[in-house]
């Protein structure tokens with residue numbers, strides 16, 4: 001199957017322009033899965049809750065409409081981040097959209113830095129989404145810092161983790177090698193590029209979107225500061241066999257009785 005990402009450079013607050021720029025990047029791309037960055041339509045560096053609320057939408061809003069059209073044009077299942085308004089509560093979310101419409105929604109659990117001022121923490125348990133022949137998990141950016149996120153998705157049966165991101169720290173791309181190895185899953189980290197200076201903060205987003213294989217191999221790595229699109233071919237056979245050799249199995253060998261939970 002063909003999976004990929006679009007690395008974008010969003011203009012703060014300019015949803016339509018950001019949609020149009022993605023339409024230019026995709027050209028005649030076809031894929032099974034395409035991942036877009038976290039908050040790809042709005043930008044990331046907010047200065048007030050009011051500003052965040054003004055850019056928020058329901059899961060049936062303008063961004064969902066754009067993603068549905070993108071799914072039609074590319075034939076892909078699209079995963080992209082947006083600001084969700086659900087009954088007046090604002091979340092940093094990602095929706096999963098096919099040409100039929102929205103199939104699922106994930107609300108970021110681990111909020112980074114001032115996201116804690118702007119958003120509610122995700123309030124729903126991690127879950128996976130079955131689509132065609134694959135099972136998909138979704139986590140957003142800083143969720144990678146907590147190994148429990150990818151582990152939970154793998155234990156739930158994820159073959160592939162879609163990982164919309166707005167990375168500002170330099171560690172994630174390397175860390176995803178370990179996340180994928182220890183869970184025997186693929187991951188598609190879609191990052192953004194560019195600089196945002198707003199509300200007293202200045203972020204330089206790190207680009208280098210990455211597709212990481214279950215064996216730690218990096219199948220695609222985007223440039224650090226340019227927009228980019230890439231699609232690679234992957235096979236799902238190996239990710240469904242969680243043994244490492246005849247004696248070791250990444251799930252059955254866990255010694256949960258010795259782990260301190262909570």
Ligand code: ACM
Nearest residue numbers: 112141142166168
């Ligand atoms: C982040 O979670 N966007 C750093």
